[in-house]
Amino acid sequence: MSRQLLLLRGGRILDPSTHTDLAGDVLIADGKIESLGERVDIGDRDDVDVLDCGGLVVAPGFIDVHCHLREPGREDVETVATGARAAAAGGFTAVCAMPNTDPVTDNQAAVGFIIRQAARARAARVYPIGAISLGQRGEALAEFGEMVGAGAVAVSDDGKPVASAHLMRTALEYARTFGIPVADHCEEPTLAAGGAMNEGIVSARLGLKGVPNEAEEIMAIRDILLARRTGGHVHLCHMSTRGSVELIRWGKERGIAVTAEACPHHLSLTEEAVEGYDTNAKMNPPLRTAADVEALRQAVRDGTIDVIATDHAPHHYDEKEREFADAPNGIVGLETALAVNITWLVAPGIIDLATLVEKMACAPARVFHLPGGTLRRGGVADVTIFDSDAEWTVDPARFRSKGRNTPYSGKRLRGRVHFTIVDGQLIHRYEE
């Protein structure tokens, strides 16, 4: 049987994992990176598919370690298949699906179901994250071992805080056996109760109950201290405050196994976006102040924040079309992440493109021990090819996701995905 060959011709090959930044070609054979260089010679073979990558960046496939695909339970707002296609359109070759489904993904059968749905979708890879506690009730540990055996790559009770410090401690200890991170949604529940936005001048003016920065920071430092005590790996989800940044830095300086992610919206928008009670600016943690955004951007730049993750959270439009306090938290993010990051981080010169690829592809693979995140020869051929300069206007009606809830609707952004390749197969191609 002949080999399946795909040549990515004439792009800017940008792979921080191998310190590569050169103009050239990448040859993929049978789903693996075969070779790359300034000129990959394929002789006069006519059985090679060629993608013209002129003017485009060729990078390791993006990996989103934090998204909500809503299946099982809320197939009306997203499914594994629509989520995986939205991911592909956003340049993600793999995503990690949070377990706050209905029923909760807290056992091996539930993990296996998501793996099977993902295989059928033939789009981006989907790695399930299992629940920390049964039913995400914060009481008894879920069976990490069996879930990992079925394909789970981490555990999290995301969407809900792990209120019990004892449970978090046990989870960190128990997760060491299986070499997986415990991803925590940091929110001190009594401080955050009833909160609809950031606590500050805007919440005071709008008459909305605020969530103080400390609701996140108290749990962030608790988790860091428990990681120090247990030697477990804690991954802090969607960090949003300048105080959290300082605490993570403190933990990393002491060699504690803490990693952290920030979301594109927390790196680009402030609490001001809530003005007019725009429910598409309602998320948890909430949009914070300009000082928080600035601290997070610097933390992405200096490595305190390891990963940029979307926290893609689709909701039905009806659910967002209501009184602010009653509207659900969350926005879709898979199809805008790259462009938001380029527009608000790369274009203003806060980070360069290589650092962005590091945060969206290399670091996620490293932190969650996933395949990909590199264009190393022999590695899996998950590749994202994008135009870093093209401008476009966000039109939610064109999203592959079933979710339309985005604060970027109508915004002019820079950076567009042209091709997404998983296992050597083209799963997304940009069309006008």
Place this chain on the structure above:
Amino acid sequence: MSGAAAAPLGKDLLGLEPLTAEQITLILDTAEPFKEISERAIKKVPTLRGATIVNLFFEASTRTRISFEFAEKRLSADTVNVASTGSSVQKGETLVDTARNLEAMRIDMVVIRHGASGAAQFLADRIESNVINAGDGTHEHPTQGLLDLLTLRDHFKRLDGLKVCIVGDVLHSRVARSNIWGLKKVGAHVAVCGPRSLLPNAIDELDVEVFDRVEDAIDWADALNVLRLQLERMQAGYIPSLREYNRVFGVSRERLERAPRDVVILHPGPMNRGVEIDSDVADGPFSVILDQVTNGVAIRMAVLYLLSGGRPELAEAAKSGGR
């Protein structure tokens, strides 16, 4: 009804924060001629004849609803009251569906009271009818703020330079917010006083004076606007007890007597006598609490008139039927 563009306040009255000093003064001035109508034997003018107004109350309210209803009836509008306790979610119909139904019935104006901050704006963004916010969550209660301003202006004959302290649960008070914006815009000095657990954490950024002790507030102020202290605040752990609240923050005659000047007392009602305000203060010589109620009708008539496209310079003539 004439179009929104002609109205000097725009389409809706959602709060005092977005208004200019000129717009606020215009409403107060327009209310003056309407006061007289309520003093007549036949308290009715045909100004809004043919206009349909819905009073949409998602929260229990006696005073504000009756005040609006009298204002509407004295202007000859056709009114319908819709009372619905509990949130729209519990009711089963969403606010957006309620809005669409009102729109389909070609209502001219909607007066809305709702437990969620932003509910009035939510409605206003979705229907062409004029929307008047009669209190949305802990956001604003603009007609209350306006009637407080009118009452103060009646008493002091000025607002510029007046020192007004809002005492009590500022954190959860839409009356406090409307007062802060309204008073500041017309040049009054504004202070707040209450336990720090019932003041917004960002109060310093609101550019108002803050008094931790009610004695200091009384010492400073020309007038106190005393807010209702709700029992739920104690249950939610913001303060230890109503008893201690009265001892520390209660406005008593004893405290007022030590003030260097006579301090005028306002209260938006309903009062908890013996909690935030003592009876001999509420019923005392410096209380303007019932004037507030009287002015409430005139203010609401003025707002209805101006939003319906009524021209301020014709308000005097409007009393006899013109527009």
